[in-house]
Each structure stands twice: as structure tokens, then as C-alpha cells.
Amino acid sequence: MAHSATVSVYEDRADEWRAERQPKSTAAVEAFASLECPDGVTADLGCGPGWHTGALPRPALAIDAAQPMLEMVPDFAPDALRCRADLAALPLAAGSLAGAWASRSYVHLDRRHVPLALADLHRALAPEAPVEFRFFEGNADFEPFPDDNFPGRRFSQWPASWVAPLMEGAGFALDSLEQAGRPPKAASLIVRGRRARTLPDTVGPEMRLLICGLNPSVYAADAGAGFARPGNRFWPAAQAAGLVSTDRDPRRALTDHGIGMTDLVKRATPRAAALSADEYRRGLDRLKWLVGWLEPAAVCFVGLVGWRAAVDRKAQAGEQPRDLAGRPVYVMPSTSGAAAGYRLADFVTHLQQAAALAT
Numbered sequence: 016m017a018h019s020a021t022v023s024v025y026e027d028r029a030d031e032w033r034a035e036r037q038p039k040s041t042a043a044v045e046a047f048a049s050l051e052c053p054d055g056v057t058a059d060l061g062c063g064p065g066w067h068t069g070a071l072p073r074p075a076l077a078i079d080a081a082q083p084m085l086e087m088v089p090d091f092a093p094d095a096l097r098c099r100a101d102l103a104a105l106p107l108a109a110g111s112l113a114g115a116w117a118s119r120s121y122v123h124l125d126r127r128h129v130p131l132a133l134a135d136l137h138r139a140l141a142p143e144a145p146v147e148f149r150f151f152e153g154n155a156d157f158e159p160f161p162d163d164n165f166p167g168r169r170f171s172q173w174p175a176s177w178v179a180p181l182m183e184g185a186g187f188a189l190d191s192l193e194q195a196g197r198p199p200k201a202a203s204l205i206v207r208g209r210r211a212r213t214l215p216d217t218v219g220p221e222m223r224l225l226i227c228g229l230n231p232s233v234y235a236a237d238a239g240a241g242f243a244r245p246g247n248r249f250w251p252a253a254q255a256a257g258l259v260s261t262d263r264d265p266r267r268a269l270t271d272h273g274i275g276m277t278d279l280v281k282r283a284t285p286r287a288a289a290l291s292a293d294e295y296r297r298g299l300d301r302l303k304w305l306v307g308w309l310e311p312a313a314v315c316f317v318g319l320v321g322w323r324a325a326v327d328r329k330a331q332a333g334e335q336p337r338d339l340a341g342r343p344v345y346v347m348p349s350t351s352g353a354a355a356g357y358r359l360a361d362f363v364t365h366l367q368q369a370a371a372l373a374t
Contacts, residue, residue, distance in 0.1 A: 021123050021168045022080045025063075028165060029083035033064045035164075043147075043205075044070045047116055053141040055113035059095075060102055060136075061120020068092035071116060078102070103132045107139035109239065115140060118149045119203070125157040126171035127220040127309060131269065133185035134215035138239055144210045146187060150178070151201040152194065160201070175204055177308075180301045182208055183281055186215035212236050213283045217265040218275040222311035223373045224258065227302065229287050229321040229349075230280035240265055241276055242317070246352030249317060252362035258370060275311060277302065279321040287320060299325040307340035312373035314339050315366070318349035332365065334372060345369035 025032060044067040048057075052072070059068040062077040065088030069075075076096045077088045085097045100106050102117075103124055115136060121129055140146070153172025160170060173181070175192065182189045187208040195203035214231040228241050235243045240263040242249035253259045259268045268274040279298040280290055298321075306314060316322045322330050322344070326337060335344040347365035348357050 024165050024167045025079075025081035026083050029064070029081060029087065032165065033087060036063075038066050041067060041070045044116055044118075047114075047145065047147045047207075048072050050114070050145045052114045052145050053143060055141060055144075056096070056111060057114040057116070058107075058112050058139075060115055060117040061123070062088060064088065065091040065095065067116060067118060068095045072114070076112075078105075103128055103135075105132075105135040105139055107135075109138050110141045112136075112140045112144060114144045115146045117147070119151070121148060122151050122170045122172075123168070124171060125169075126173065127156065129171065130181065130185055130216050130218050131266070133181075133187070134217050134266070137186040137210055137215040140210040142210055142212045146206075146208050146210065148206040149195070150204045150206060152204050153201050170201075172201060173204060177304070178204060178206055180304050182206065183301060184216040184218070184277065184305060186211050186213045186281065211281075211283075213281050214239070214241055214276075214278065216275070216277040216305070217269045218277060218305065218309055218311075219269055220309060221273060222269070222275040222309065223273040223313070224370050225275040225277060225306065225309075225311035225314045227314060227316045227321070228276070228278045229318045230278050230290060230298075231283040233283050233285050236283040238263070241278070242350060244352075247350055248352070248359050248362055249350040252350060252359055252366055255359070255363045256366040256370070258366055275309075277305065279316070279325060292324065295321065295324040303340045306342050311342060313343045313345065313369060315369035316344065316346045318351075319346055320349070322346045333368070343372045345372055 048071050056074050056076045057071045058076045060078050062068050062079045063084050065077055068077045069092035078098045078100050079085050080101055082099055088095055088097055151172045154174050155172040157169045157171055178192050179189055188211045190207045193205040195205050213236050235241050243263055250262050258274050259272055261267045265276045280294045332347055350362050
């Protein structure tokens with residue numbers, strides 16, 4: 016969730032903020048507004064007084080957690096829609112956005128919560144919708160800036176090398192990454208991309224188990240949940256094993272039960288046979304980064320193919336002799352309906368054994 020003290024600063028000092036931080040140019044948002052995008056609403060996420068909202072394609076949607084900021088938006092965008100909301104839990108319908116502009120707004124989330132916030136945004140965007148973010152460069156999870164003249168705020172900062180795996184995991188095709196000039200407190204990273212037709216990771220801090228599929232099927236990508244195809248037995252097995260309580264809901268699996276979900280390869284395909292050896296290797300590098308950063312208690316690969324292709328071609332189901340970024344690994348058979356040699360009870364047992372590694 017958004018940091019309450021940070022939101023309070025913007026609520027209590029909105030007029031002062033507007034007077035002191037008036038932007039010098041809207042050229043960047045105008046360039047973003049000129050991009051080709053699907054039909055629909057474009058969002059200004061963390062809009063502040065609405066300086067950029069008026070430059071976005073109409074209809075524009077201004078979103079901010081501070082009500083006094085939203086009340087200023089008509090001064091710059093009289094016809095904009097307005098919504099008070101937390102970027103960490105966007106209340107938007109699937110596919111409802113044609114694009115999203117976010118200038119130094121996600122910097123106010125603990126960066127361990129940013130992947131899930133971006134997963135919410137991915138769900139709300141139409142495929143191929145453009146996005147542009149501005150992050151602060153650095154390496155801080157959630158800290159105040161020294162000598163901040165609006166004290167009480169906290170900021171996340173990102174090493175530039177983390178941006179590509181973050182975006183790929185969140186389901187975005189990265190078009191460009193630039194370093195901006197240095198503002199008073201930190202350099203900015205300008206991140207441009209598009210919403211890919213894939214599944215975003217649903218990951219965060221304190222995961223007791225991270226489930227890793229091979230890659231999303233096109234069916235699953237469109238459905239918004241891994242293992243979504245009728246006949247796949249992952250979700251029935253996960254419910255029976257006590258890992259989750261809600262069918263085909265990866266967000267609640269994480270927030271309610273500490274079960275994260277990702278894929279070895281993020282590119283969605285009709286069949287896994289379309290993947291290349293290089294994609295497996297690159298996917299494992301991203302996964303090592305993710306596990307090393309968020310430190311789930313254990314990792315479970317669903318399907319032997321991925322682990323065999325990337326790590327150990329002779330691997331068998333069960334706990335593996337090799338870890339991943341210091342975390343124990345369990346590999347289980349594919350839960351696809353095509354794996355006819357396995358019963359639901361077999362998958363339940365495997366998931367229970369994988370979860371046991373966490374203790």
C-alpha cells in the first residue's frame with residue numbers, strides 16, 4: 016500500500032507543492048501522447064495537480080492517492096476523469112486503459128511491492144498499450160531523502176540494471192531506458208515500453224513458496240492466470256494441498272497465502288516447443304535475480320522441462336540437489352491435462368512436499 020505519511024504530506028501541503036514544483040515543460044508527456052495506442056482511456060498515475068493530465072489523449076483519467084491534488088486537476092485538464100486510488104491496488108477493470116503515464120509516482124511504493132502494483136497495471140491495460148515510467152536511480156528500498164523540504168516522504172530507488180528484469184517480469188516489452196538529468200535528490204530513469212500479451216509476475220516480500228511455470232500459454236495470458244486452461248490440474252491441486260483458497264486468482268494467492276507465481280520464460284506461446292535454448296538461459300538469469308532479491312522460502316518448478324532445459328537435463332521430480340540463488344528448489348511434473356499418467360492426488364502430494372521446504 017501507499018505510505019500513509021507520504022500521502023499525508025501531499026494532502027496537507029498540496030498548495031505549497033504546486034507552487035514550488037511547477038514543471039518547466041510538458042514536451043515529454045506530449046511525445047508520449049503522440050504514440051499509437053489502442054482506443055480507450057489513458058491514465059496519469061500519481062497525477063499530482065494534473066500538470067501532465069491535460070496533455071494526454073482524451074479521455075484522460077487522473078489517479079492520485081491525495082484528494083487535494085485531484086481537486087486541482089480541472090485547472091489543467093477540465094474534462095479529465097478523476098479517481099482517488101492507491102497505485103498498489105488499482106481499482107480498474109481488465110483491459111480498460113489504452114496507455115499509462117507515471118512520472119515519479121511508483122517511487123513512493125516500497126520497491127518490493129512494485130512488481131504486484133505493475134501486475135495490477137498490466138491487467139488494466141489493453142495489449143500493446145504504451146507505458147512510460149520515471150523511477151529514481153539508486154539502491155534504496157524505501158527511505159527518506161536527506162534534507163527533504165517536504166519531510167515525511169519515502170522513496171524507492173532502482174539500480175539501472177534492475178529495470179529490464181523488473182519490466183519483463185511485470186509483462187511489459189521494454190522499448191527504451193534512459194538516464195535523465197539529475198533532479199535535486201536523485202537521477203531519474205525514464206522507462207518506456209508496451210503491455211505485452213503475457214502474464215505478469217505476482218510476487219512480493221515474504222513469499223513462502225514461489226511457483227514457476229515454464230511459460231504462459233496464449234490462453235493463460237488472455238485469461239490473466241497461469242494454468243488457466245480447463246483440464247489443467249494446478250489450481251485444484253493447490254486448493255486441495257492447502258496452498259490457496261481461491262481458484263485461478265494469483266493475486267490472492269500472494270496476498271492471502273504468500274504463494275508467488277512467475278514463469279521461466281515470459282513470452283506466451285501456443286506450445287512450449289516454440290521456446291529456444293537461449294530463452295531458457297535468459298529466463299534463468301532473470302529468475303536468479305528475482306529470487307535473490309525477494310528471497311522466497313522455496314521455489315517450485317511446475318513441469319520438468321524447464322529445469323531440465325536450464326539447469327539439469329537429468330533432473331527427476333522432487334527436491335533438487337542444486338539451489339537457486341540460495342533457495343531450495345522442488346521440481347514436480349506438469350499439471351497439464353496432457354500429463355495423463357498422473358492423478359490429482361499426485362500433484363497434491365508434490366505441492367505439499369514443495370511447501371514443506373519452506374519450513
